[in-house]
Amino acid sequence: MAARLQGLGTTIFAEMSALALRTSSINLGQGFPDTDGPTRMLDAAVDAIRSGDHNQYPPGIGIAALREAVSAHQRRFYDLEYDPDTEVLVTAGATEAIAAALLALVEPGDEVVALEPYYDSYAAGIAMAGGRRVPVTLRAPDFRLDVDALRAAVTSRTKLLLVNSPHNPTGTVLTADELAAIAELAVERDLLVVTDEVYEHLSYDGAPHIPLATYPGMRERTVTISSAGKTFAVTGWKIGWVCATPPLVAAVRTAKQFLTYVSGGPFQPAVAEALAFGDDYYDGLRASMQGKRDLLSEGLSSLGLDVFVPGGTYFVTTDVRPLGYDDGVEFCRMLPERCGVVAIPHEVFYDDKQAGRPLVRWAFCKRDEVLSEAVERLRSGL
Ligand code: PMP
Ligand code: GLN
Numbered sequence: 001m002a003a004r005l006q007g008l009g010t011t012i013f014a015e016m017s018a019l020a021l022r023t024s025s026i027n028l029g030q031g032f033p034d035t036d037g038p039t040r041m042l043d044a045a046v047d048a049i050r051s052g053d054h055n056q057y058p059p060g061i062g063i064a065a066l067r068e069a070v071s072a073h074q075r076r077f078y079d080l081e082y083d084p085d086t087e088v089l090v091t092a093g094a095t096e097a098i099a100a101a102l103l104a105l106v107e108p109g110d111e112v113v114a115l116e117p118y119y120d121s122y123a124a125g126i127a128m129a130g131g132r133r134v135p136v137t138l139r140a141p142d143f144r145l146d147v148d149a150l151r152a153a154v155t156s157r158t159k160l161l162l163v164n165s166p167h168n169p170t171g172t173v174l175t176a177d178e179l180a181a182i183a184e185l186a187v188e189r190d191l192l193v194v195t196d197e198v199y200e201h202l203s204y205d206g207a208p209h210i211p212l213a214t215y216p217g218m219r220e221r222t223v224t225i226s227s228a229g230k231t232f233a234v235t236g237w238k239i240g241w242v243c244a245t246p247p248l249v250a251a252v253r254t255a256k257q258f259l260t261y262v263s264g265g266p267f268q269p270a271v272a273e274a275l276a277f278g279d280d281y282y283d284g285l286r287a288s289m290q291g292k293r294d295l296l297s298e299g300l301s302s303l304g305l306d307v308f309v310p311g312g313t314y315f316v317t318t319d320v321r322p323l324g325y326d327d328g329v330e331f332c333r334m335l336p337e338r339c340g341v342v343a344i345p346h347e348v349f350y351d352d353k354q355a356g357r358p359l360v361r362w363a364f365c366k367r368d369e370v371l372s373e374a375v376e377r378l379r380s381g382l
Contacts, residue, residue, distance in 0.1 A: 008127060011120055011121075012344055013029065013030040013120075016030060016344055019342055020342040023342075025335075025341055026341050026366075026373060026377065027342045027363075028341060028342060028366065028374055029344045030363070031230075032235040033235070033366070034365070034366045035367060038274065040274070040277075041274040044270035044273045045266050045267055048266035048267075054265045057262050058090075058264075058268055059262070060257055061089050062090020062262075063269060065268070065269055066239075066271055066275075067090065067241075069271070077200075082243045086246040086249065087244060087245060087249055088241060089242040089253050089256065090262075091227075091241060091256055093227050093229060093239065093240040094226060094229070096259055096260060097225040097240045097241065097242045098121055098162075098225060099124075100252045100259060101225065101242065101255075102126055102162075104251040104254060105251060106160065108129075108130030109130065111131065111132045111133075111134045111157045112131045112133055113150070115137075115162075115167065116136065116352065118133075119164060119168050119349070134158070135153075135350070135351045137355050140319060143170040143171075144172065145178045145182075150185065151185060154185065154189050160194055161182065161192075163193060163194070163195045163196070166200070166203050167199075168313050169315050169317060169344070169346060171308070171309075171311055171313045171315055171316065171317065172312070173204075173207050174210075179212055183212060183216065183217065186218065186221060186222075187216070187217040192222075193212055193218065193223070195213070197211060197224060198240075199314075200226055200231070201230070202286065202313055203286070204290040205290070205311065207311055207312070211224055219245070222244065223248050224243045225240065225242055226241060227239060228267075228271040234267075237264060238267075239267050292364040292371060293310060293314075293316060295364070296316055296374075299372065300316065300362065300375065302375070303323070305319065305320060315361050315362065316364055317360070319359055320360055326358055327347075328356070328359050329347055332360060340381070341381075344363075346359035346360065347359070
């Protein structure tokens with residue numbers, strides 16, 4: 001295996017989902033919903049298959065209807081204008097968008113500043129691009145951005161900032177002030193920004209999602225990434241997209257076309273339809289997930305765990321030390337056999353292993369009865 005892939009191993013999500021299957025555990029590890037996305041959207045995908053019009057290669061940049069729908073979505077929710085022909089690119093999920101953006105924009109040896117804990121594909125994408133990861137740690141108990149630490153992480157070798165809000169795994173939703181500080185720094189140091197906003201419709205308690213591209217000087221330097229997986233409960237469809245200026249989209253497209261070229265023919269028109277759903281859909285999704293957040297957070301808290309209630313995403317983080325454990329990896333290894341529940345240790349998302357050691361992430365994008373059953377299993381087994 002090439003040196004740049006050394007140490008990447010198997011993604012924690014594959015490992016923990018396999019463990020959940022092997023032990024017949026409730027899987028609160030890998031983040032995927034256990035109910036299907038909206039029927040109208042599923043029907044649109046079936047119709048697209050049956051029509052015979054969408055089963056061959058779609059255009060390399062994605063079908064026009066989907067690029068137009070992404071453009072309309074950015075205008076409707078954020079007042080951002082993107083030309084569907086030159087400023088939107090459809091990708092194989094956000095994962096490919098992230099990898100293609102890093103391959104397109106990072107020279108070997110360039111530094112990429114990323115918030116840690118980081119979603120695991122960031123480390124892999126930076127490594128595959130030959131870049132160097134420079135983490136800025138979000139620390140318990142509140143996981144806020146330390147703007148001074150961010151400033152200190154930027155050097156003359158920094159090429160880009162890789163941002164994620166709402167943030168996986170902590171659930172932090174960056175505030176307007178934190179985003180403004182990132183934007184100011186990016187402009188001051190002339191940095192590119194890649195921002196992963198896949199949880200854009202999952203922020204709670206009335207907190208708005210504010211794209212980084214809305215800040216002064218940011219639209220021209222920002223690659224905004226999102227995907228249908230979280231918003232429409234179809235993580236297996238792998239339809240994602242990029243919004244950026246024409247030169248940035250052209251760069252990402254150059255990498256993307258030799259990774260997958262295209263994907264998801266019949267899913268593209270279905271996601272285009274879904275993006276245009278009324279506010280009732282988006283509001284309903286947020287309200288339903290917020291209810292699940294509260295259900296699982298209260299349940300975990302009732303077991304004696306320290307719970308950090310997330311402002312967004314569908315993950316809640318706990319500190320396991322109040323139960324007498326000091327290592328989240330050991331805790332998560334013991335959990336399936338002992339309780340029939342799978343969770344994810346934070347430590348795998350950090351360079352600063354110490355900062356993540358006692359933390360464990362639980363996914364709450366599951367039916368209420370499944371969340372309640374998981375809590376009861378934990379209560380009996382722990
Ligand atoms: N970014 C983050 C922060 C995620 O949590 C995920 C996956 N759940 C992705 C990207 C990948 O998205 P996709 O499944 O669309 O590739
Ligand atoms: N993003 C999902 C999570 O954080 C998992 C994605 C994956 O399995 N690669 O759980």
